[in-house]
Amino acid sequence: MTAPLRRRGPRPLPLHLQLALMRATLAMQAAQMMTEPPSCGASPNWSGGSASLPWPITQAGQREMQRIAAALAVAGHSPEQLRTAVARRLAEQDRALIAGIAAYRRHPFARDLPDPPVLWREGSSRLLDYGGTGAPLLVVPSLVNRSYVLDLLPEHSMLRWLAAQGHRVLLLDWGWPEPAERGFTLTDYVAGRLERALAAMPGGRAVMLGYCMGGLLALAAALRRPERLRGLALLATPWNFHAGDTAPRAQALAALLPGLEPWLQATGTLPVDLIQSLFAGLDPWSLANKFRAFARLPQDTPRARHFVALEDWLNDGVPLAAPVARETLEGWYGRNDPGEGRWRVAGAAVQPGALQVPAFVAIPRGDRIVPPASALALAEALPDVHHEVVAAGHIGMAAGTRAEAALWQPLDAWLRRLPG
Template identity: 35%
Template sequence: MKVSLDPSEKAQSQAMSPGSIKGPRPMALHLSNALSIWREAPAGAERLLAGNGVWHPDVNGDMTALTECLADLDNHPRFLKAVEERANNRAENFLNGINRYLQNTYTRPESDAQPCLKVGSCELFDFGGDGQPILLVPSLVNPHYVLDLMPGRSVAQYLRRQGYRPFLVKWFDPGEEELTFGLSDFILKRAKPMLEYICKLAGRACPVLGYCMGGTLMTGLAARAGDLVSSLALVAAPWDFASEVPHAGRRYAHVMAELLDRLPEGMPVPTDMMQVFFTSVDPTLSDRKFRRFAELDGNSEEAQFFVALETWANTGAPLARNAAEECIRAWYLNNEPGRGVWHVGGKPVNLADIRCPVWIAAPKKDRLVPQDSAFAMAKYLPNATTHDPGAGHVGMMVGSRAEAGLWAPLVGWLKNQEAACAA
């Protein structure tokens, strides 16, 4: 099979052009994944005709039906040629999508949030307003602004419109001290002072929203500093890493552990190494995304949203080595949170110690954090509510249905907790 667009000549040259956007990262991995799919398609078609193919269990039924349709086909060469042409078109569409993305001159819109506190190299941003302060905590791995992506796609701005005063934690870029941190350090030496700051402004304990890994970290904080947390909202926060529906990333955690062992001592984990881990969850995702992007009107809201989200996903900073070790070994491999032996501040995190109301939102469709993993903590919490936002891991936070599926239910729950406290 021949693909007329050479990634080394086209995609990589555009990656070096002024004003271009880096990504998808690492570029070589995404190119090789997608192109290998379509270069192998004709060979797959030959195996299908010969009756000796081995297929993924999810498509066995489709392949059986296709085999039956082809049983009476007397022109195998024509069929194979059609498969090759279609595969070639898809490969070219993928490369076209990559190039359209690289050529885009997207610049993230300025946010209304103002920096109000710096602890080490981490910052706290204040969205203003006179309402109840609420702390928003993202994952350590990707930039904070997924919670304030762009106009109309910002849970922080939505909370402000609903009468809250959001404060958003920005972990990046880690400084010399943060690069020595374990997870307890990020929780107690960075997030806790920020929460203390907004509680002082409010004159009382405040609600906390943690997204993904940020939610798991804030569960640890609520167990250690419960007097600061009035209510805890967790969105796709992994807890049981041995859930019945397995974590996709757990399949490759042992590989990540081996790679960590091979890094020079003390070296932080490079951004691209973390991106490889996330790509392992669904190696075909980039192919599907960029082929679809290639067909969009570049000026449409949908295309601009794609570029904004993809830019966020491909922006990163090194992850502190000790924190990475803890995530891979203590969480993914040893399931310490799920077993009740994950330590924060020198003591295991006991969910029964969290006395405030907890809202756990986790979608059934999440490929990164299984719903079973996030919901697992509900049975051990004294006061927990679960909610399915009905979207994917990122889509539920910034997608077109985020307001109906996640933001509005979140605000409804928060206001119910306020009313209960006032009663």
């Protein structure tokens, strides 16, 4: 712990520490409810708030409390022993969490992988040329994360691996939104920036590959410019934002928009820390769990290096242009415009059924950011589609330690089957 600090994350750190504290409070509440059952033999009420908690217990909180209670139900323990065991375990977990965060912040890793040559540039956006000798493949990432997650490490880069298989790989790096780009809408990004990048591609017709939010942008561009494409690949791309039981969560995100307006108006963007806070709300306990696990890792191993590389990328976000933030939160999450057929780009409805080229859809089975049902709805709406269910999460699918076998190889096989 004597090494110098190299990074500030995980960001926003106060929120993550607060979530860890909330989990501890839920654990103590669970122990209290187990050891002091309600009178008259009634079962504990997990469905609402508690007089001893300063917030209502959400569905996620209820599940966590139930999980903690079940894990701590040790036969033969007295109530006092059980409460003591809970307190001891919480203290151990807190120490492990702080140790993991401290180890991450002092880890010597620093990504020094140079960018490939720039083929085209507009505003803050660049088209990066990863080489390869085959047909062109234009990769379109999300607007809210750095694109280098697909080029994470020299020994673990999806883009360099695909180029080595013979595909001519080009990455659209959106960049940090400059003042003019802070006024962009989704139409500006699709019908403007993305289409001009597609026009700058060398060679013949391209395959376009979109990741997450980038998949929605790529789909809209493919519908507008089918003559420039021979295929469309969509990785962890949402479509029906209210699929299954996800509508309440999506609408809750949309309901946050009025409270975010002061930041949108003041900066012209949705700032990075606010975006990170929204992602943290999707899986509030995950950060503490993964840093506790990281504290147990030998710090000089490839696994630790990979963990730090991914965490650095997660903390190196990009703000979202204010008009796009409003469109996505209100239109996508609140009204489910894509899933309901109401999403329009440049005045035209984005209709997957009208796609004129073959499609590949990868659906991560363990995705907490894009629920599998949301992505599956897109696969089912496309006319000529191969869909692959990947045994991974949203990020692990593309950049995890098992991503090559889980996604890269099936994607490469599909690309090779496309007609010229």
